[in-house]
Amino acid sequence: MNxxxxxxxxxxxxxxxxxxxxxxxxxxxxxxxxxxxxxDEWGLGGRSFGTWVTWFLLGGDLxxxxxxxxxxxxxxxxxxxxxxxxxxTILIYPLxxxxxxxxxxxxxxxxxxxxxxFVRGRFGSKGLSLAVAVTGILATMPYIALQLVxxxxxxxxxxxxxxEDTNWFVKDLPLLIAFGVLAAYTYSSGLRAPALIAxxxxxxxxxxxxxxxxxxxxxxxxxxEIFKAAGDAFSQTNxxxxxxxxxxxxxxxxxxxxxxxxxxxxxxxxxxPHSVTAVLSSRSRDVIRRNSTILPLYSLMLGxxxxxxxxxxxxxxxxxxxxxxxxxxxxxxxxxxxxxxxFAAIGIGALVPAAIMSIAAANLFxxxxxxDFLKPDATPEQETKVSKLVSLVVKVGALVFVLTMDKxxxxxxxxxxxxxxxxTFPALVGGLFTRWMHRWALLAGWAVGMLYGTLAAYGVxxxxxxxxxxxxxEIPGIGEIGYIGLTAxxxxxxxxxxxxxxxxxxxxxxxxxxxxxxxxxxxxGDPGVVVELPPATAGAVH
Amino acid sequence: xxxxxxxxxxxVTPVRAVIVLCLVAPFVAMLWVGSYAKVDPAxxxxxxxxxxxxxxxxxSTALTMTAYQLWQRDQRVRKASAQDGGASA
Numbered sequence: 001m002n003x004x005x006x007x008x009x010x011x012x013x014x015x016x017x018x019x020x021x022x023x024x025x026x027x028x029x030x031x032x033x034x035x036x037x038x039x040d041e042w043g044l045g046g047r048s049f050g051t052w053v054t055w056f057l058l059g060g061d062l063x064x065x066x067x068x069x070x071x072x073x074x075x076x077x078x079x080x081x082x083x084x085x086x087x088x089t090i091l092i093y094p095l096x097x098x099x100x101x102x103x104x105x106x107x108x109x110x111x112x113x114x115x116x117x118f119v120r121g122r123f124g125s126k127g128l129s130l131a132v133a134v135t136g137i138l139a140t141m142p143y144i145a146l147q148l149v150x151x152x153x154x155x156x157x158x159x160x161x162x163x164e165d166t167n168w169f170v171k172d173l174p175l176l177i178a179f180g181v182l183a184a185y186t187y188s189s190g191l192r193a194p195a196l197i198a199x200x201x202x203x204x205x206x207x208x209x210x211x212x213x214x215x216x217x218x219x220x221x222x223x224x225e226i227f228k229a230a231g232d233a234f235s236q237t238n239x240x241x242x243x244x245x246x247x248x249x250x251x252x253x254x255x256x257x258x259x260x261x262x263x264x265x266x267x268x269x270x271x272x273p274h275s276v277t278a279v280l281s282s283r284s285r286d287v288i289r290r291n292s293t294i295l296p297l298y299s300l301m302l303g304x305x306x307x308x309x310x311x312x313x314x315x316x317x318x319x320x321x322x323x324x325x326x327x328x329x330x331x332x333x334x335x336x337x338x339x340x341x342x343f344a345a346i347g348i349g350a351l352v353p354a355a356i357m358s359i360a361a362a363n364l365f366x367x368x369x370x371x372d373f374l375k376p377d378a379t380p381e382q383e384t385k386v387s388k389l390v391s392l393v394v395k396v397g398a399l400v401f402v403l404t405m406d407k408x409x410x411x412x413x414x415x416x417x418x419x420x421x422x423x424t425f426p427a428l429v430g431g432l433f434t435r436w437m438h439r440w441a442l443l444a445g446w447a448v449g450m451l452y453g454t455l456a457a458y459g460v461x462x463x464x465x466x467x468x469x470x471x472x473x474e475i476p477g478i479g480e481i482g483y484i485g486l487t488a489x490x491x492x493x494x495x496x497x498x499x500x501x502x503x504x505x506x507x508x509x510x511x512x513x514x515x516x517x518x519x520x521x522x523x524x525g526d527p528g529v530v531v532e533l534p535p536a537t538a539g540a541v542h
Numbered sequence: 543x544x545x546x547x548x549x550x551x552x553x554v555t556p557v558r559a560v561i562v563l564c565l566v567a568p569f570v571a572m573l574w575v576g577s578y579a580k581v582d583p584a585x586x587x588x589x590x591x592x593x594x595x596x597x598x599x600x601x602s603t604a605l606t607m608t609a610y611q612l613w614q615r616d617q618r619v620r621k622a623s624a625q626d627g628g629a630s631a
Binding site: 086087089093097098226227248250255256258262296299300304306 | 564565566568569572573574575576579580581584586587588589590591592595596598599600602603605606607609610613
């Protein structure tokens with residue numbers, strides 16, 4: 001991308017990276033509990049995090065490096081359409097307020113570590129639980145791969161990794177090192193590592209956005225100039241499609257797409273295993289509710305970040321790969337040392353979610369495939385061991401994915417992952433409120449949603465791709481273009497409801513529900529709810 | 543379900559209706575894209591479409607906070623009245 005290595009930026013980047021590595025390994029000793037060898041400890045940080053730790057952890061988890069690169073990149077490419085991330089993240093929090101405290105309560109009461117644990121307990125169906133677990137793992141893997149793409153974008157702009165003609169090993173070495181380090185401290189410290197690193201990550205991100213949103217517009221002559229330049233750029237015809245490149249406000253035709261993308265993505269977010277892992281690691285119901293009121297600060301930041309996409313246009317950034325637009329903007333606009341800080345923010349921003357995602361996927365495998373199907377009598381020690389190993393396997397898998405396949409494959413899969421994960425909503429969120437739905441109906445609804453979503457996404461062509469060219473398609477029966485995931489979800493719900501009536505009429509066996517109504521409102525301190533595991537030493541760090 | 547003359551607090555109360563409203567409002571505002579898909583009026587040069595949605599981040603935060611406060615109070619009142627009225631099994 002660039003001629004030569006940006007030495008100062010690289011030095012700053014490396015310093016931050018080293019600092020974070022130290023923090024990651026030290027995290028193992030932070031708020032350590034007596035019994036280290038349980039999955040609650042390694043995989044959920046002892047279920048002990050308070051409001052602020054949870055805030056940083058969730059913020060670091062949900063707003064990933066890929067988000068930071070992809071949202072402004074989408075706006076850089078097409079304008080208004082990319083801004084759907086803001087309404088999407090607005091809608092998350094009322095949803096979080098309503099259903100996550102119930103999930104927290106029932107999980108604490110019954111010791112559930114994953115969403116699939118809950119589904120199995122609620123519906124007495126290992127099949128349904130397996131479906132949820134497999135969906136979760138499939139959706140998470142490409143997401144981890146995309147975090148690597150985020151780091152790669154930063155390394156590229158800094159001039160590390162060389163051009164196309166460098167030896168592949170030299171080219172990928174920095175990425176291999178970054179991931180090796182990440183894998184090592186996740187293995188040893190579990191969820192505590194990303195929880196502590198998230199503090200560094202978010203502090204850096206807020207600093208960088210705060211500076212960028214003031215400094216860059218001043219350099220570019222104010223927002224008036226920025227949006228004028230962007231408006232001009234968008235009105236020009238894109239030779240590939242014959243339409244204007246984009247718009248500053250969505251036209252009539254694209255409003256359905258905008259709304260369905262926002263709603264579908266919001267419904268899907270807390271179905272992802274890594275979001276749930278962060279939620280279950282919190283100390284009480286109140287921590288979750290309080291977080292639903294303070295997490296929107298990140299949405300505001302995301303909105304400001306989106307505006308950087310317009311600034312990239314106004315600053316005359318020309319990149320063929322849109323994902324490089326923002327890193328390139330930082331490099332052009334900021335003094336080298338601060339560009340280094342910005343790159344560190346994005347790079348570390350990739351490490352936190354990648355760690356949590358690999359832990360979440362590992363927990364799913366351990367609890368819902370290994371323990372349920374392979375070794376039902378596994379001890380907590382064995383569970384933890386398997387989970388640690390699987391977290392490594394998951395990361396290596398993501399790395400191989402990124403290094404051997406084209407980047408667009410990872411992006412396609414992530415798009416599919418969003419559609420897929422939404423299909424677990426009826427079983428999970430539905431299950432939190434009612435036991436009316438039949439387990440087999442839920443399984444059938446899930447299968448229909450998965451199938452429709454995958455086929456529909458396969459059939460979307462774009463100027464550059466024959467398949468998986470986007471996530472929106474005509475909604476059958478309505479005729480507007482909408483988010484495929486949401487259409488599949490509606491189909492899923494319809495199938496579930498209809499089949500539930502049928503199965504109930506046929507008196508199909510309903511399965512055992514091990515939860516009771518009061519489990520869903522239980523709070524820390526209530527009988528039967530495990531409070532924080534006893535600390536190893538009084539006066540432990542922090 | 544009901545056991546004797548003891549009156550259970552109603553499930554739907556004005557306070558709870560307000561809580562639901564607070565939580566539903568962002569959905570109505572954000573999904574009705576036609577209401578804000580325009581460029582003017584701009585604010586310090588930022589088109590309406592963008593600043594309006596960012597304003598809604600703040601509004602929805604305030605609404606969720608209100609819902610949280612009301613919910614806390616609702617739960618406290620319920621707990622207190624449950625204790626006053628004697629423990630119902």
